[in-house]
Amino acid sequence: MKKLLLVLTAALLIASCGPTRQATEARKTFKGDWVLNDITYPDNQGEFNVTLFNEASASCFRGSMWSFVSNNNTGTYMLQGPECTDAGEHYFNWSIDEENTPEGMFDFLLKPTDERNRSTTGNQGFRINLVQLSENSMTWEQTVTLEGSPFKIRMNFTKL
Numbered sequence: 633m634k635k636l637l638l639v640l641t642a643a644l645l646i647a648s649c650g651p652t653r654q655a656t657e658a659r660k661t662f663k664g665d666w667v668l669n670d671i672t673y674p675d676n677q678g679e680f681n682v683t684l685f686n687e688a689s690a691s692c693f694r695g696s697m698w699s700f701v702s703n704n705n706t707g708t709y710m711l712q713g714p715e716c717t718d719a720g721e722h723y724f725n726w727s728i729d730e731e732n733t734p735e736g737m738f739d740f741l742l743k744p745t746d747e748r749n750r751s752t753t754g755n756q757g758f759r760i761n762l763v764q765l766s767e768n769s770m771t772w773e774q775t776v777t778l779e780g781s782p783f784k785i786r787m788n789f790t791k792l
Contacts, residue, residue, distance in 0.1 A: 658728050663702035665792040672786045692716035738762045
């Protein structure tokens with residue numbers, strides 16, 4: 633009887649550590665190729681010189697192609713354009729945190745990696761809020777600080 637209770641307790645603990653069904657569905661929806669169509673700054677007006685993911689200017693990211701692989705949480709994005717010094721393919725790892733809002737949206741972590749062994753570069757990552765996700769579109773928001781106040785960067789994607 634003690635063994636049975638111990639096995640049941642262990643099974644319950646293992647099951648509770650896994651991702652929720654919503655997080656699993658979100659990972660499946662991420663899978664595939666996306667284009668970053670637009671970058672906006674809600675609640676702010678004017679022109680801003682923004683560098684995204686410590687890589688390149690927001691103008692280099694507009695129109696960038698993103699590919700997400702859900703079975704190993706890796707991906708790539710392609711920057712292009714004559715003014716983009718970091719043009720070309722960039723690699724990243726990503727992970728979705730568990731549900732964090734009543735609407736069922738998630739935070740996720742994007743970590744740049746090197747090309748060869750997919751180890752993170754510079755031991756850095758970027759926490760992004762997944763504001764909207766459907767089969768055909770998604771919206772990210774990243775909040776940074778500008779002159780001591782929160783500043784939101786919104787990125788809108790469509791699936792290819």
